[in-house]
Amino acid sequence: MDNSVRVLSTLALKGAVARLAETYRTTSGVRINADFAPTLALLERLRGGEAADLVILTREGLDEMIGEGRVVADNSVDLARSYVGLAVRAGAAHPDIASEAGLRATLLGARAVAYSRLGASGILFARLIERLDITAEINARAVIIPSGFTAEKLVTGEADLAVQQISELKQVDGIDVVGPIPLNLQTAAVFSAGRMTASGNADAADHLLRYLASADVAPVLRTTGLEP
Known part of the structure; x- marks a missing residue:
């Protein structure tokens, strides 16, 4: 061997x-x-x-x-x-993402949302915001990265919400994983x-x-x- x-x-x-x-x-x-x-x-x-x-x-x-x-x-x-989840900067208040209505309000209330263009999570998120009819509002102030870890944008202050597979969010220090997107809105x-x-x-x-x-x-x- x-x-x-x-x-x-x-x-x-x-x-x-x-x-x-x-x-x-x-x-x-x-x-x-x-x-x-x-x-x-x-x-x-x-x-x-x-x-x-x-x-x-x-x-x-x-x-x-x-x-x-x-x-x-x-x-x-x-x-x-693996499930897609949301994260915030360490110590920040955890927003409501437990329901479709809560998630929609949280996303609309965010200053900027970071997500990945190439990853499975980014594909799911793009479909999700289309389903929630908030694509234009979110993308107008989104931080969309070509690859890598979206939660790094929380640490730099470029975003206040990050979306990615929970296992990927957990790779970044200085952030808190809020939890998964409601399971009825995603497929593992x-x-x-x-x-x-x-x-x-x-x-x-x-x-x-x-x-x-x-x-x-x-x-x-x-x-x-x-x-x-």
């Missing part, structure tokens, strides 16, 4: 993979060489020929890669489920992993895949805002 596995992963799993990497290296002797980006950006990179041993994407993104023959179909696995994102068909390190990739899907990893997923 080679001593490293190249992983391309969605940002939602960054906290979990970072926490698991040292334990995995100690127990297996294999280093996780990971790079993180939104799923849509990763799909573009993979279609452009970027090499990896293992990928972690949304279930839909992984299915696209399987359909294109880039990911092995028979050993892919669903790792975690499922993040899944699979080995690249062109992997030059198939045995090591399969070993890591089994580890990520194991019960030992579940507590770390929960700590970082995911549901195994």
Whole structure:
């Protein structure tokens, strides 16, 4: 088994993979060489020929890669489920987001809302504000980032609400996660992993895949805002 596995992963799993990497290296002797980006950006990179041993994407993104023959179909696995949430700067009052009416009023009352253009959360949020009929009002003062962590805009003071997967919000210090968008207004994102068909390190990739899907990893997923 080679001593490293190249992983391309969605940002939602960054906290979990970072926490698991040292334990995995100690127990297996294999280093996780990971790079993180939104799923849509990763799909573009993979279609452009970027090499990896293992990928972690949304279930839909992984299915696209399987359909294109880039990911092995028979050993892919669903790792975690995640919900989109809202955050405020640490110490700020937590607004009402428990109902559709409360969420709508909170969004309209915000000075600026930060959300991501490429991530699954940004796609959901764009649909949500359209459903709430507040797209023009929110986007007139939104801080829309191409990729990365939206909660960083809370720390800099550029926004007073940030929208993203809860596991991504929790990657930023100096903020408080208010909670998830009401579950009747969203569908949980499922993040899944699979080995690249062109992997030059198939045995090591399969070993890591089994580890990520194991019960030992579940507590770390929960700590970082995911549901195994």
